[in-house]
Every structure is written in C-alpha cells, then in structure tokens.
Amino acid sequence: MCLYSANQFRIYVMKSSYFTIITLLSIVGLRYNSIGVNAANSDQSLLSTHFKLQNPPMPDAKRDSNLFQIINEWKYMDFEYPTFVERQLAIKNGDFIPKNNLPLGIDVYGNRLFITTPRWKDGVPASLVTVTYPTKEISPPVKPYPSWQAHSSPYNADCSKLISVYRTAVDVQCNRLWAIDSGIVNATVKLNQICPPKIVAFDLSSDEMLVRYQLPESQIKQDSLHSNIAVDIRNNDCSDAHVFVTDVWRFGIVVYSLLKNRSWRVTNYNFSPNPLASDFNVYGLNFQWLDGVFGMSLSNGPRSSDRVLYFHPMASYKEFMVSTDLLLDESLWTNGTVDTSKLFISIGDRGLNGQSSTSGIARNGVMFFTQVHRDNVGCWDTSKPYKRSNLGTLLKNSGNETLIQFPNDLKIDQEQRQGVWVISNRLPIYLYSQLDYSDINFRILRADVDGIIASTICNPMFESARKEKFTVVSIEEGQCY
Numbered sequence: 001m002c003l004y005s006a007n008q009f010r011i012y013v014m015k016s017s018y019f020t021i022i023t024l025l026s027i028v029g030l031r032y033n034s035i036g037v038n039a040a041n042s043d044q045s046l047l048s049t050h051f052k053l054q055n056p057p058m059p060d061a062k063r064d065s066n067l068f069q070i071i072n073e074w075k076y077m078d079f080e081y082p083t084f085v086e087r088q089l090a091i092k093n094g095d096f097i098p099k100n101n102l103p104l105g106i107d108v109y110g111n112r113l114f115i116t117t118p119r120w121k122d123g124v125p126a127s128l129v130t131v132t133y134p135t136k137e138i139s140p141p142v143k144p145y146p147s148w149q150a151h152s153s154p155y156n157a158d159c160s161k162l163i164s165v166y167r168t169a170v171d172v173q174c175n176r177l178w179a180i181d182s183g184i185v186n187a188t189v190k191l192n193q194i195c196p197p198k199i200v201a202f203d204l205s206s207d208e209m210l211v212r213y214q215l216p217e218s219q220i221k222q223d224s225l226h227s228n229i230a231v232d233i234r235n236n237d238c239s240d241a242h243v244f245v246t247d248v249w250r251f252g253i254v255v256y257s258l259l260k261n262r263s264w265r266v267t268n269y270n271f272s273p274n275p276l277a278s279d280f281n282v283y284g285l286n287f288q289w290l291d292g293v294f295g296m297s298l299s300n301g302p303r304s305s306d307r308v309l310y311f312h313p314m315a316s317y318k319e320f321m322v323s324t325d326l327l328l329d330e331s332l333w334t335n336g337t338v339d340t341s342k343l344f345i346s347i348g349d350r351g352l353n354g355q356s357s358t359s360g361i362a363r364n365g366v367m368f369f370t371q372v373h374r375d376n377v378g379c380w381d382t383s384k385p386y387k388r389s390n391l392g393t394l395l396k397n398s399g400n401e402t403l404i405q406f407p408n409d410l411k412i413d414q415e416q417r418q419g420v421w422v423i424s425n426r427l428p429i430y431l432y433s434q435l436d437y438s439d440i441n442f443r444i445l446r447a448d449v450d451g452i453i454a455s456t457i458c459n460p461m462f463e464s465a466r467k468e469k470f471t472v473v474s475i476e477e478g479q480c481y
C-alpha cells in the first residue's frame with residue numbers, strides 16, 4: 001500500500017537519477033560550472049561513459065561465480081600476541097576478553113583484509129586489525145594494524161594513538177587506508193568519549209601513519225558517534241582528497257579536506273532517522289535504534305566533480321543523494337547564507353524492513369547494500385530508477401538462515417575481477433542477548449560483482465523493469481508496503 005498526498009509527490013523525468021541532481025541544482029540556480037552538462041546532447045555521452053554496457057559475464061567453470069563464498073569465519077576473535085605468555089597475561093589482567101570482541105568493519109587491499117573491532121565493551125586489545133588473504137586457516141587470529149604500539153589502552157588513553165576505530169575506507173589509486181576513530185569506549189555500557197574523534201590514514205606500502213586529524217570541538221555534539229567513512233579523490237590528485245564521516249547519532253556529515261587540513265559539518269533534515277524504521281525485530285529480539293545518516297556510496301562520474309554521494313540513515317527505508325560539489329563547498333557550510341535543504345533528495349524506498357547499514361558502487365555502476373533486517377545483500381543498477389522492481393536480492397537462502405546474520409559492513413574492491421565483500425556479525429545478539437561461542441558468529445564473504453548480479457535485475461544489460469526509455473525518479477513521501 002502506498003500513501004501519497006498530491007502536493008508531496010513530485011516527478012522529475014530524466015535520463016537517470018544522476019541527472020536529477022544536475023537539474024535540481026540548476027533549478028535552484030546555484031552556479032556549478034563543472035556540471036553545466038547540456039541535457040539535449042548528453043544522451044550518447046551518458047550511455048557511452050557512465051552507463052556503458054559490460055561484456056556479458058563469463059561462465060566460470062572453476063567455481064560458482066554467482067554465489068557468495070565464505071572467506072573467513074569465527075566463533076570468537078583471537079589476537080596474535082608476540083608470545084603465548086603475553087596473551088595469557090592479557091587475558092589474566094582483563095586487557096583481552098575474547099567474548100567482548102566483535103568484528104564490525106571490513107576492507108580489502110591486495111593480500112590483506114582490514115577488520116575493525118571497536119571498543120563496545122572492555123577487553124578489546126586493539127580496534128583495527130588485519131589478516132592475510134587468502135588464509136590457510138579459516139579462523140585465523142587477527143593482528144593489530146599497523147602494530148600493537150599504534151593502539152592505546154582505554155585507561156590513561158594516549159589520544160595520538162588509536163582508541164576505537166569503527167570503519168575504514170581504501171583509496172586504491174593513492175594506496176591509503178583511511179579510518180574513523182570514534183574516540184569512544186564502552187559505547188554499550190556507559191558511553192565514554194575519552195578522546196576526540198579523529199580521521200587517520202595509513203600508507204599501505206609502508207604502513208606509516210600519514211594523516212591524523214582530530215575533529216574540532218565545534219563539530220562534535222554531545223553523544224555524537226562517528227562511525228562511517230568514505231573518501232573522494234579529485235582528478236587523481238592524492239593530495240586533494242576529501243573524507244566524509246557520518247555522525248550516526250547526531251545526524252551530520254563531517255567533510256575533511258586533506259589539502260586544506262580543515263573540516264566542516266554538513267547537516268540536512270534527510271540525515272534523520274525515520275521513527276517507523278527505528279523498530280527492529282530480529283533473532284527474537286526487539287529493540288529501537290534511532291540511527292541517522294550512515295550508509296554512503298560515491299557514484300563513478302567521469303570527472304570526480306560530477307560525482308554524487310548516495311546515502312541513507314540506518315533507521316530508514318529510503319535512499320537519498322546529493323552532489324559532492326555541494327558537500328565540498330566549504331563556504332556554503334561555514335558562512336551559511338544559501339538554503340541547501342532541498343538539494344539533498346530522496347530517490348526511492350526499499351520498503352518495509354528495508355534498513356541498510358552500508359553500501360558501495362562497483363565499476364559497472366551497480367550499488368550493493370546490506371539488508372540488516374532481512375539478512376541479505378541488495379543490489380541496484382544506478383542507471384535505473386530506484387524502485388523496488390529494480391532492486392535485486394543476492395542471497396538465495398535455501399533453508400540456511402544462519403549463513404549471514406546481520407550483514408554489517410560491505411565493500412567493493414578494485415581488483416580486475418571486482419569483488420563485493422560482506423561481514424556479518426550478529427551485532428544485536430552481542431548487544432542485547434548472548435552470543436553462543438560454540439557457534440560460528442562472524443563471517444566474511446566475497447562474491448564476484450559480475451557473477452552475482454548476472455541473472456538479477458541489477459545486471460546493467462537488462463533493461464529497467466518497465467523498459468522505460470527515460471527513467472522517472474519519483475520523490476515519495478509516505479511509506480509503501
């Protein structure tokens with residue numbers, strides 16, 4: 001059922017959702033020279049640049065390219081200590097409490113996976129760790145990244161070191177690993193901001209820390225939680241990077257410019273949670289998460305100045321978009337004279353129980369997103385309208401309901417044969433009940449991007465569900481079930 005009121009229902013007829021923002025910006029009259037694309041003659045260039053057709057996915061004789069493969073799985077996390085004695089000592093004095101460690105974020109680069117283990121509770125020895133890929137063992141102990149020394153204890157904390165990292169982002173072309181360190185410990189017990197949140201970056205060749213930027217006090221609210229991060233590189237210039245960090249509890253995006261070594265805070269009403277989508281019922285548990293803006297993915301514009309940021313609050317069924325140029329225009333946010341509220345637009349709705357944590361966009365323009373309430377992974381070909389008939393579901397749960405429980409983070413690698421990576425971690429059970437440590441609780445899975453979408457509506461070779469020549473992007477208020 002859909003409820004609309006006529007004056008809340010606006011339709012933009014456009015070649016693609018990407019164009020919506022261009023038109024919208026020109027309607028509002030902001031002068032963004034870089035996006036002065038002429039809509040009349042852009043059909044061809046659009047087709048041939050952003051949305052060009054892929055070669056048909058090749059059948060793979062060696063393995064099932066249309067399935068998620070388990071890369072690693074754990075009953076509980078174990079750490080690789082320099083010596084056995086040190087590990088025993090850490091357990092004895094409470095520095096390491098195995099059952100309090102929960103993997104949250106995932107990233108991959110070359111032959112390493114990067115996993116975050118935030119300090120939700122006591123007894124987490126390090127919050128950013130790595131394992132080699134592929135591993136011989138399916139449940140390897142994890143190694144603090146870049147070293148044990150880079151991590152501070154939560155007691156007498158050294159704020160120049162890592163405290164509690166939530167998520168990471170890799171900018172492949174610049175060979176860097178970015179991370180958002182929330183500075184918060186005991187998030188589930190008694191929230192304790194022991195250090196300011198900070199953005200850090202490591203050189204993935206030398207594992208040296210390249211950037212350490214503490215968010216200024218004016219950009220941190222009481223009870224802020226900075227927990228997701230995305231990176232935008234302009235014109236292949238590694239010094240001109242911008243980092244987007246979401247404040248999921250106080251509904252903002254902090255934009256950091258590496259070149260300026262400054263940040264500013266962006267707010268919009270679409271960053272707020274939807275109260276109806278805040279009620280979660282999973283694994284026999286009921287809880288309410290009033291989580292705001294969280295999932296972010298960047299489109300692959302031909303020029304980075306054309307990029308849009310797709311985003312969604314965690315407690316929401318909707319997807320939104322905004323021009324990155326808008327976010328990068330510091331004066332717009334610091335001097336605040338232009339009304340920007342309508343430049344963040346809703347592009348569609350995933351329907352009841354469509355909450356998603358994170359998302360990412362592959363080279364073929366397909367967005368992948370977690371489906372935390374449905375224990376699944378969704379996909380959307382960004383050249384089609386964002387509506388349910390164009391949203392695919394990638395896990396065919398043939399009676400196995402425990403393979404992925406709570407897919408919490410998702411990344412797309414930049415390998416030649418592109419992969420989509422998912423980590424599932426049963427977070428609600430960890431937070432509100434009791435994990436069974438004789439069972440597999442955490443899994444990392446990978447699928448080939450082309451293979452996994454081949455027979456779904458997300459395949460860019462398949463036309464939109466209604467074969468529309470021009471797509472209609474509707475801005476809906478009201479829920480559809």
Ligand SMILES: *[C@@H]1O[C@H](CO)[C@@H](O)[C@H](O)[C@H]1NC(C)=O
Nearest residue numbers: 122154155185186189190192
């Ligand atoms: C976390 O909370 C527990 C229980 O309240 C407390 O014993 C512990 O000292 C806290 N840890 C930190 C680092 O604040």
Ligand SMILES: *[C@@H]1O[C@H](CO)[C@@H](O)[C@H](O)[C@H]1NC(C)=O
Nearest residue numbers: 212213214215216260261262
């Ligand atoms: C960036 O700015 C921060 C203060 O906001 C300062 O502490 C830091 O040294 C600066 N970094 C560089 C590389 O200038």
Ligand SMILES: *[C@@H]1O[C@H](CO)[C@@H](O)[C@H](O)[C@H]1NC(C)=O
Nearest residue numbers: 329330331332333334335336
């Ligand atoms: C904001 O406005 C002030 C005064 O009008 C100006 O000096 C400053 O450069 C502006 N800030 C930015 C970031 O544009």
Ligand SMILES: *[C@@H]1O[C@H](CO)[C@@H](O)[C@H](O)[C@H]1NC(C)=O
Nearest residue numbers: 070398399400401402403440
């Ligand atoms: C579900 O999948 C997991 C991992 O492959 C396996 O260990 C488990 O036995 C499966 N359960 C069922 C009911 O098939």
